Amino acid sequence: MNNLGELNALPCAVIVTDTGGTILFINQWAQTAFALTEQALPDRLERILPRAGQIFLQTHILPMLRKESVIREIYLQVNGAASTQIPMLLNAQQGFFGEIACFRWVMLPAQHRAEFEQQLLKNRQQIQEFATEAESGRQILQTVMDGVKDVGILALAADGSIRFANSGAGLIFKTATDTLIKSRIGDWLCLPENLFNAFCSPSEPGVTAVQPMVLHDFETRLQLTDGRKIDVQVQLRQLESFTTLQAFRFIVIITDIQQRKQYQALQDTFIANVSHELRTPLTSILGALKLLSVDKKSVLTAQSQNLIDLTVKNADRLKQLIVDILDFSKLSAGQLSVNLQTEFLTSLLHQASDELLHYLPAKQIRIEIRQPLSDIKIQTDAGRFLQIMSNLLSNAKKFSAANSVIKVDAEIIAGFVKVTITDQGPGISEDFIPLLFSQFRQQDDATGRQYEGTGLGLSICKQLTELMGGEIGYQQSAVGGAVFWFTTALAPAEDSGLLPSYN
Numbered sequence: 001m002n003n004l005g006e007l008n009a010l011p012c013a014v015i016v017t018d019t020g021g022t023i024l025f026i027n028q029w030a031q032t033a034f035a036l037t038e039q040a041l042p043d044r045l046e047r048i049l050p051r052a053g054q055i056f057l058q059t060h061i062l063p064m065l066r067k068e069s070v071i072r073e074i075y076l077q078v079n080g081a082a083s084t085q086i087p088m089l090l091n092a093q094q095g096f097f098g099e100i101a102c103f104r105w106v107m108l109p110a111q112h113r114a115e116f117e118q119q120l121l122k123n124r125q126q127i128q129e130f131a132t133e134a135e136s137g138r139q140i141l142q143t144v145m146d147g148v149k150d151v152g153i154l155a156l157a158a159d160g161s162i163r164f165a166n167s168g169a170g171l172i173f174k175t176a177t178d179t180l181i182k183s184r185i186g187d188w189l190c191l192p193e194n195l196f197n198a199f200c201s202p203s204e205p206g207v208t209a210v211q212p213m214v215l216h217d218f219e220t221r222l223q224l225t226d227g228r229k230i231d232v233q234v235q236l237r238q239l240e241s242f243t244t245l246q247a248f249r250f251i252v253i254i255t256d257i258q259q260r261k262q263y264q265a266l267q268d269t270f271i272a273n274v275s276h277e278l279r280t281p282l283t284s285i286l287g288a289l290k291l292l293s294v295d296k297k298s299v300l301t302a303q304s305q306n307l308i309d310l311t312v313k314n315a316d317r318l319k320q321l322i323v324d325i326l327d328f329s330k331l332s333a334g335q336l337s338v339n340l341q342t343e344f345l346t347s348l349l350h351q352a353s354d355e356l357l358h359y360l361p362a363k364q365i366r367i368e369i370r371q372p373l374s375d376i377k378i379q380t381d382a383g384r385f386l387q388i389m390s391n392l393l394s395n396a397k398k399f400s401a402a403n404s405v406i407k408v409d410a411e412i413i414a415g416f417v418k419v420t421i422t423d424q425g426p427g428i429s430e431d432f433i434p435l436l437f438s439q440f441r442q443q444d445d446a447t448g449r450q451y452e453g454t455g456l457g458l459s460i461c462k463q464l465t466e467l468m469g470g471e472i473g474y475q476q477s478a479v480g481g482a483v484f485w486f487t488t489a490l491a492p493a494e495d496s497g498l499l500p501s502y503n
Contacts, residue, residue: 013078013088013107016097021045021062024097030107035081045105048079061092065103069094075110087111142166152254157247160185160199164248172232172256174224185252189234190220219257230258264332271329279322286315324456327387328439331463338381338468342491345376345417349408352389359394363402367393370409377491378417384464385488388472391457392421392484399425399482416470416487424481428474436474437462461486 004025007014013030017023021044026036034048046054053076065071070093077085087110095104145153145166152169154162165173165180173180173188185191186199195216216236221229235253289312292298293305300308330336346369353367378385396406404424411418428436439459465472465486472486 012109013105015045015105015107017045017103017105018097019066019094019101019103021057021103024100024102033080033086033109034078050077050079050085053077061090065092065094078107089113150256152252154180154185154252154254155248156185156199156250156252158249160250169254172254173222174226188223189232189254190223192216192218192220195236222254222256230256231261233257268329268333271325275322275326275329279319279326282315282319282322286312286319289315324460327460327464328456331460331467336467338384338464340379340381340468342377343380343382343385345378345410347375348378348380348382348385349389349410349419352386352393353408355386355390356393356397360397363397363400365397365400365402365404365406367406367408370407376410376412376417379489379491380468384468388461388464388486389419389421391461392486395457395484396421396423396425396482399423401425412490413487415490417490418485418487420483420485422477422481422483427477427480427482430476433474437472 004027007025008028010027011029013033014025014027015023015030016025023041023043023045026041030036031038031041036042036048042048046057049057056076061071061074072091074090076088076090078088080086088107089110091106091108093104095102097104145168148166148168149171150168152172153164153166154169155164157163161184162180162182165177167177169180170177180188184199186196191199217234219231219233222232223229233255237251237253239249239251289308293308293312327336349369353369356367393406393408400406400423406424407420407422409420409422411420437458439456442455462472465488469489470487472484475483475485477483
């Protein structure tokens with residue numbers, strides 16, 4: 001190559017020597033990198049090398065180059081500015097400089113490559129550490145999952161085929177885990193229709209038709225190899241495709257609830273029997289006490305009358321407790337039914353209000369019913385509607401301040417009537433709202449709590465409302481107090497006399 005301008009433009013050191021090592025040309029990059037000046041350019045190649053490099057050049061590099069005509073990527077140090085040494089990668093080849101036989105030396109900085117190799121080595125070490133840690137974690141996880149004997153854990157592919165099963169799954173399914181892994185989840189469980197169809201016919205290979213990242217929790221029946229079926233609780237969780245290297249798309253957690261179901265049935269039967277045995281004599285006692293209380297012929301002292309009245313009040317509370325327990329037991333067992341009929345809303349609201357007139361009379365709380373524009377007909381079970389209203393109004397009275405007002409509003413929303421009860425009490429704390437309709441839960445759970453109650457009323461209201469096709473809830477009030485609401489269906493248009501659509 002005779003074009004010295006091109007050699008000077010290269011971003012690396014280029015030196016041309018004759019076959020004996022005398023320098024014929026040094027490009028500009030080499031002069032700058034090796035701190036050489038035009039006035040003091042070296043005449044021989046070894047002069048830019050440290051002592052060890054000079055010996056290596058004469059004993060190895062030049063003989064190799066003369067023999068093979070080319071050498072590639074030999075690492076050596078080159079003198080730099082201020083007595084520094086620069087690591088370089090040396091490439092050389094025989095050729096001609098003009099008409100002179102020569103060696104062309106090309107030197108590339110080895111620093112970046114050395115750093116890259118060091119980083120590569122470090123990365124390899126980290127990968128080995130990660131692999132060791134991952135294997136250790138896998139073994140620990142496997143041990144933990146196999147140690148959970150009462151819970152079955154399965155990993156599924158997109159089509160529902162079982163790819164992993166822990167030992168707990170083998171115990172619940174009454175079969176070997178190897179047998180499970182060769183089967184599909186639909187072979188064992190009675191799946192909801194949407195899951196069954198999605199697992200049986202995925203849209204594409206490796207792609208599931210189950211809605212992404214949907215959580216499925218349900219109870220179903222498990223078919224055992226001996227033909228028996230047992231009740232199980234199933235929790236299905238979908239994995240993102242990038243979270244696993246294997247073809248796992250779902251994690252299924254299965255719990256045997258057969259024994260729990262049996263205990264629940266025994267408990268429900270026991271509660272029903274005990275409640276019935278208590279209610280029968282209590283009704284007789286309460287009837288006798290009320291007759292005695294209103295008997296004009298009986299001469300009772302004021303103290304005796306107060307004692308009878310107190311006994312009647314407490315007996316009424318005990319009777320209501322028994323009724324709540326019975327209703328809760330029937331609702332839990334799915335044995336309580338409702339008889340939906342067409343009823344007038346206004347009549348039911350006034351009846352519910354009148355029944356609460358004598359509850360906590362000393363507080364002198366007024367119930368204000370805001371009349372709807374017309375008397376609306378609703379589709380409901382009148383007795384259960386009054387039970388819901390009684391519970392919500394008694395709670396409102398119980399927690400409201402004396403001489404306050406409880407407001408009852410009704411409005412039509414999309415084929416339903418929404419009934420709202422607003423009181424002027426302390427309201428519900430935000431942290432308790434999620435637990436409001438849970439069974440046996442009260443905001444004041446202390447033994448010496450100020451307000452009486454079992455914590456079943458709102459739970460029963462929720463189940464009754466949903467059984468009749470409505471909803472129930474609580475909303476915060478901007479001015480204080482509690483605001484409870486529930487919905488009930490409007491009667492069909494031909495019964496209610498209203499237009500088929502509502503604003």
